[in-house]
Amino acid sequence: MAISSQSTVQALIDADQRVHAVLLYGSDDAIREGLARRLAQGWLCTSEALRPCGECDSCRAFEKGNSLDLRDVSPSGPQNLIRLQSIAEPSTRDPGDTTQPISEFVQRPPYKARRKVVLIHDADRMNSAAANALLKMLEEPLPRVAMILTVAAVGSVLPTILSRCLCVACASPSELDIANEMEQVLADGTQGRLDAVRSKTEFYTSLWSVFQNIERAPASAGLGIAEKFRAVASLYGGEQVPARVIQAEMLHSLGLWVRNTWPADVEARRLVAEAHRRVVGNVDFAIATDPMFCRLLVNANNSELSSRRQV
């Protein structure tokens, strides 16, 4: 079903080397291509915690559009086709054609990334020579190479290629039945997260009210807010969930709130991501979150940033 495509993509990122080829299909270009980019970044990212982290060298290169470990292939030319020379070395080449085929790109190990990623947009626009060459590569996957194919509809792709890919339907997160801003932000477009938010109402509403205090608090209130934030952990519920998992989820939720509240504030996002990474890496919850909240509030009260946020 549609909505779960975002959580599926996250699961594929987490599955890491076990998945070699994914085909994302759906008629909404923005959603399909957005998920393809997220998956590509997630697979390139070298963070050990939540991927994509947005901070490692590999993520930064990806965001600047100059990752050496990513190869984008799109249809081109008057016929709008993906031709053989983009996929594998043709027997003859047009003079002046310097396209490096994917077959060559995948031979060297990644420079910075966890894996090399090949992203083929509109994969149904491959001519038959290109499709057959790609099929050969899909049949013999290389350990540190991942392929992502995107198409509007699966019906237009060779069945032999489909059978070698894990196919994921992409659809709009707006199909989620969202009741309020808290659900909108914390569900992050996935049914799985929305269900979790609804099943732990007290935990998430308490967390949400702490987040809302951050916006109004003076710069000196960091330690007090940090303490209120940590106290919410006890409301998570009676299951056998390790404390680290709850703490990581709290910081993940804070990250979603920060992203929604101050979308342009890179520093705020960095602070939360850093605390998340430290907690996942077994740093004490208070040691990771006290300085984070102090710096977050100073940052939020910085007048220059505040005025920029109002733009």
Ligand SMILES: [Zn+2]
């Ligand atoms: Zn990263």
